[in-house]
Amino acid sequence: MKLSSSIGLATALLLSAASAQTYQRLGTCPTLGCVFPPDQADFLAGQFFDIRLEVHAPVNGSEANGLLPDENFTFSIAKKGKKETLAAKYFNVAEPKLERWNFTWYEDLFARDAKTPSLVNVTAKAYRRVALFEAGEYTATLTYNNGSKTVANWLVRDLETVRKTKNVVLFIGDGMTTNMITAARLIGHKTINGKYQSKMQMDKFPVLGHQMTHSIDSFITDSANSATALYTGHKSTVNCLGVYADSSKDPFDDPKVETIAEMFHRLTGGAVGIVSTAFIADATPAALTAHTRDRSQYGAVIDSFLYGITNYTWTNWTGPDVLFGGGAEQFYSPALGGKTYQNKDWYEEFQKNGYEVHWNKTSLATAKSTDKALGIFTVSNMAKWLDRNVYTTNLNQSLSPSGDKTAALDQPGLKEMTLKAVDILHKRSGNKGFFLMSEAASIDKMMHVLDYDRALGELLELDDTIKATIAKLKDLDVLKDTLVLVTADHGHGFDVMGSVDTTYLAAQNVDRKKRDAVGTYQNSGLSQYQNTGNLTYTDSNFPSNWSPRYTLFQGLMADPDRRENWSVRKDGPRLPATPVDDTKKEYVANPNDGAGGIKLDGTLPVGDDQGVHSLTDVPVFAMGPCQELFGGVYSSIDIFFGMAECLGLARGNKSGY
Template sequence: MRKLSKILSLALAVMMAAGAQGASLAEDASPSIRIFPVDRATILAGAVVDFKVEVNYSGGTADDVAVTLDGVPAVDVFGAATSEGITPEDGTYAMWEGVTFTRPGAVEVSVSANVNGITTEKTVAYTVLEAGEKKARNVILMIGDGLAQPTRTAARIMSKNLTEGRFNGYLNMDVMDVATLVTTSGIAALVTDSANSASAYATGHKTANNAMGVYTYNPNVDDQVGAKVENIIELAKRAGMSTGIVSTSEITDATPSAMFTHILKRSNMQAIADQMFLEGQRPDVILGGGAWWFWPSTTTGSKRADERDLIADFEGEGYAFVGSATELAAVDTASASRLLGLFNSGNMSPYVDKFIEKSPDILKGFDDQPSLMAMTKAAIDVLSQNEEGFFLMVEGALIDKQEHAMDWERAVVDTIEFDQAVGIAKDFADINDDTLVIVVADHSHSISVYGTIDTSKPGLEGLGVYENAKFPTYADEDGDGFPDVISPDITLAIGWGNHPSYYEDFRYHAVPSAPAVIVDDVAVANANGRAEDALLIAGNLTPEQPQEVHSADDVTLTAYGAGSSYFNKTLTDNTEVFFAMVNALGLNPLEFGK
């Protein structure tokens, strides 16, 4: 094998100069080798990716590192590496930025590294895939954040109810062309967060939690350099399509930003907002919360560290800006081709608070926020003017956030709101049969519907399981799809597989009441706002967790319209959602610009 160019030797020299503090550890340490993309990755032919090889070791010296692709030295395939540096374990890396794999089929990558006289080898295999023939002009990806299957069940019960065991109707997301189960784990942990999982949908590559659009195992280690992979918005833009993101969270939050961003830490929201404006990544329609990342630091409530007025920047690029439901409704969507709407400084409010409780303490002045349906409709109206088609991601973000807070009524009502937005996407697909609608969660939660509660009885007395679980008394007299009363006489008994210690009173909390609060770094059950006869349920999480956490359970995907048959399989890896979209749209980067 040939030695890898001077580039690696250079990095090694730097590393050796940096010190041999690990030398005592390293006498017999053989290196660990990491290759990005990772083993068994599928790569879209022509998509832009960074190819990166890390040789991790502490102390010692590396005198030979060789990288080959199908037996050909990497330098002969991609030229000299474009960057190199030190890994978190004092090893070395080389990266070839912005390369493409063009030939469909299998690729084998081999790395051989000699450190302290010990040779370690690693081989990974990729599949390079070309998109199939174009089937759809538009894709609408609808992500219910944390939309565990029981949340879909609970929403169907709350919205439609049952008579003699049969549902009186189905949700929009229940009536689709095809369903599959989706697995959600990332490359470094069994249980994913929303950054990693949304990134898998957006790029076709899994990464580590907190990272989006970049490969890394260690997003939280400083000075990491992620290996970028191209995302769906970049690809769609290169294809001349319009793109949009809609969410009820801060629009810089993980799920919407994974569609366009490349970042190691999802919490770096100012940088995400700045990336949102970069020409190659900039969505044409942006609707959600998180205005405080767009206001200059001089504006009260801004979270920016600089004077940049990002709203003004967007307006300078021809975006119509709206800040309320009323302003959104007034937009002439037939003439607007670019639209920025920010309806809250932070996350938008749950449906229950926006439209039912309307407590000023919770709305904090944001008393004119649009529904997810209104945002979805406006986005489709603007984007669908492009003859080349559009990609739109719509997120029901607060399903997840309310599940963390174990506030199932708010989570489930937000699921109904999300489902009505699904109905708008399906209506569009019915008129425009060249549209694919995908409804999926990014990960699960440990929520479960296990019976009913007669709330007229105290404490546990009203709990019914099996034959004593009488049907709940939800009604929808006004036909708006939402229950007339959030908490009727008989409501659902809902439990959680993981939780901090908390007081369970089986009651709806009109004013949200956190399950636990942190006292001296330890989560303590919160009695505030809970009934006197509430059960104290002992937590089964580590003591620093004040909220319910994600679970590794598979999630349900339902799809509708052109190209949906891609999901006609029992089990789907989360990365395949990207390829389903690319395949439906016939996105072939090798043909772009031809």
């Protein structure tokens, strides 16, 4: 998913560079002494991580105390019941050098309006690539300012170390909530007298859970820090990939935590696959290998996919076996307009490292299962299911992955990419097993632009992909050896309240009268997406009519200004709001969106042009070895610990490190 484009790259960088959190100096550090990983952190035994310590000296603002930043702070570790030891000795590493910087932040919106930031001077240190092996409780204590203490309680979880699954397939429906699954079921599956005549594949999973997505320092999360929680077992800050956010300006020096992909690769030599319908440097795929506080460092993300982290000593990484998605602009040569890391042609770079490169569905179908594969099928995000299958003229854009400005007409869907990924991973991993992450990214992207129809199409494609993947795993006789998980990283506040008679709505001239087109309760009637129309798809559950007279009365709780006509956008994804002038600081309803609909004021700040994420717990569907670990309600980080335990990745001692 993407943060509101109205924030823009420049602002995002400013935010992260200065850690200028409105309301919070540094969310994970309520006192003036900061320890990362902070209090309450959980660890997998043997998981690499960095430690960052900071001492803050506020110069002005409500916390100013006249002190200079402490240069003599100390940091020690103690396992419960054992003696406290200075960290350098505990980890047997050299004492790190002292670092210094400063940053500013706004205490509240009044301070922002008055342009009166608070300045903080900082002293800091970082211990790199350490690990805890023995399960149990630890205290990590920072002592600063002549005796002030910040104590972080850490827990190395006591997990079984016997590997129980050969493979893990993790499906992520980005932004997918239970509410959306319910709506997708309603348009994709037929009911008779309230009984569904077919089931979603997700509905057939034996174990259901809910995960709490609360971020480390805010209750709403984005895809970057939620992916970090799912892949590392460590919650983090919005925009963070595989790191805790410190307050320094450098987006690459933040304290890292090792990911499930990195650990699985390092400890088992198994194969890793990364598949997404987003541009492949986007947060959810990126978080498997990238470590940066700033998710918009797309070039560095591509570099990390292939070479891992090279600016610090870190875990050994030799690239995924499969990398499929969009985002060609981070691959093709700058000579063709590419925006690539170190100005390289990254197609060549991957080829040099033994990857077959694919640019379209036809080529993908011929991919050898024995070779590593890079598949990049379009500039930017991949085409949506609805545009690939129903409104196909929308594919006529200059988005060829080659960079030659022709159209990317022959794009695979999530299903084709995922099935090919399974083939390659199965073949290449042999007895070592594989880890595959497959993301339906545009559920989120289309919810952001209030394009409910396209979002639900993406969700149905995800479900169809899960169904086909399970069939494929069965064919390969590895279904019983594969933990299959389906979950999301956060929600959008979406639901369906009834139906809209679009014919009646269009026939009214006044907005207040148009609202009478809405039917609630009994007058919601039955879904017309299955009972009318003539679209058919082989062996799949998708609507037979995307524009019936009676559509869904659906929407989000929080919106920008927009116009709603509750009808499918046949000419491509919605653009609900447009800027009032070139400064792009204020948005109003797009006059070219939602034709004939009701004009509505949003509740979001007028600088927002799209919807935002929501708080709701998101569902987890589990099937296969260890499925019982994923029932009930738990934290997002428990997904990591469940997968790691099932793969037997915990290491109680240093042997083999």
